[in-house]
Amino acid sequence: xxxxxxxxxxxxxxxGLGAAAATTAFAGxxxxxxxxxxxQATSAxxxxxxxxxxxRLVEGNSRYVANAGCNGDFSVGRAAxxxxxxxxxxILSCADSRVAPELLFDQGPGELxxxxxxxxxxxISGLASIEYGVAVLGIPLLVVMGHTNCGAVSATIRVVExxxxxPGHLPELVGMLKPGVEAALADKPAxxxxxxxxxxxxxxxxxxxxAGPIVAEAVAGGKxxxxxxxxxxxxxxxxxx
Numbered sequence: 185x186x187x188x189x190x191x192x193x194x195x196x197x198x199x200g201l202g203a204a205a206a207t208t209a210f211a212g213x214x215x216x217x218x219x220x221x222x223x224q225a226t227s228a229x230x231x232x233x234x235x236x237x238x239x240r241l242v243e244g245n246s247r248y249v250a251n252a253g254c255n256g257d258f259s260v261g262r263a264a265x266x267x268x269x270x271x272x273x274x275i276l277s278c279a280d281s282r283v284a285p286e287l288l289f290d291q292g293p294g295e296l297x298x299x300x301x302x303x304x305x306x307x308i309s310g311l312a313s314i315e316y317g318v319a320v321l322g323i324p325l326l327v328v329m330g331h332t333n334c335g336a337v338s339a340t341i342r343v344v345e346x347x348x349x350x351p352g353h354l355p356e357l358v359g360m361l362k363p364g365v366e367a368a369l370a371d372k373p374a375x376x377x378x379x380x381x382x383x384x385x386x387x388x389x390x391x392x393x394x395a396g397p398i399v400a401e402a403v404a405g406g407k408x409x410x411x412x413x414x415x416x417x418x419x420x421x422x423x424x425x
Contacts, residue, residue, distance in 0.1 A: 230272040230322055234409030237272045237325035238424070244290035245422045255292040262293075271297035273325040274317045276388070278304045282417050283331050289422070297323055303336035303384065304328055305360040306391050315398040318408055326392060326399070326408060329422070330385040331415040337381045340365045345376075363387050382425060385412040 230237075247253050274297040275285040285291075285298050297317040299310050306314075306328075317323040330337070340361040342348040350358060364387030365380040373379035389412040393403050402408035412425045 228270050228322055230270040230324065232272060232324060234324045234407075238409070238411065241273055241289050241291075241325075241327070241422075242424070245288060245420075247290045248288050249420045253287075253290045255286075255290055258293055260292075265294045269294050269297075269321060271295055271317065271321055271323055273297070273327060274314055274323045275299070275327050275329060276301075276304050276306065276310065276314070276392075277329045277415075278302060278331055278334060278336065280331060280334065283329075283415060285329070288415060288420060297321060302357060303334065303340070303361045304330050304388065305384070306388050306395070307360060311392075311395055311399075314392065314395075318402050319398050324408055326410045327413050328385050328388045328392065328410070329413040329415055330381045332381070332417050333377070334381050336361060337365060337384055338377055341369065341376055341380055344369060382412075382414060385414065385425065388412075 232240075272295060273289075275289075276299050277283050277285050279300045279302045283300075285296055286293075289296065297313075299313050301307070301310060314326065318326070336357060339348070339350065339354070340358045343350065343355075343358050344362065344366055349355075361384055364384035367387070368379040368383035369376060371379070389410050392399055392410045394400055399408065399410075403410060414423045414425060415421075416423070
């Protein structure tokens with residue numbers, strides 16, 4: 185049964201919030217305390233705790249696994265969303281075509297702020313996007329999500345263990361994945377790919393937590409939580425790690 189009306193605002197109310205947000209984003213920074221925009225921001229739809237945001241994702245994935253999704257009519261709220269966005273979670277996931285965060289978490293447009301790159305790692309451009317999500321959009325939860333049978337992690341293992349040479353700019357991508365992968369391989373795991381995938385996720389979770397000044401300060405202040413996750417392509421299940 186679908187009971188996920190988390191954004192139960194009137195069209196007028198949502199557009200009003202959007203107008204307030206528009207006066208602050210990229211126009212002099214963020215809302216100043218005591219300003220009208222700041223007062224509006226306190227009642228934004230994504231003004232929830234990191235724990236509530238994570239619970240919402242877990243519930244959505246359960247619906248996806250059960251093939252009982254609630255999001256199908258994407259025209260609902262389209263006009264209101266034109267004025268602003270209020271995502272409740274930021275997802276850093278792999279670019280793999282089988283990994284679609286909005287689908288596997290059963291969330292509609294405007295609810296997730298998604299960044300995708302092969303190997304789901306944090307680099308400067310990705311961090312900048314995440315900082316925007318935290319500081320301007322007010323996202324309370326960040327998720328670094330890897331997945332089973334990840335080609336990027338598998339390629340990195342081959343480079344580390346066999347000295348495989350990759351073409352183009354792929355060596356730069358592999359270089360970003362090496363820290364987590366090498367740490368996992370040092371323990372001689374029975375399943376190198378699974379171990380390296382998990383280690384890569386955890387490495388980037390820690391990297392995000394320490395990413396100053398914006399994310400690290402938000403985490404330290406309890407405003408944002410960073411968690412890792414693994415998506416099983418075969419079953420559809422997401423494991424929070």
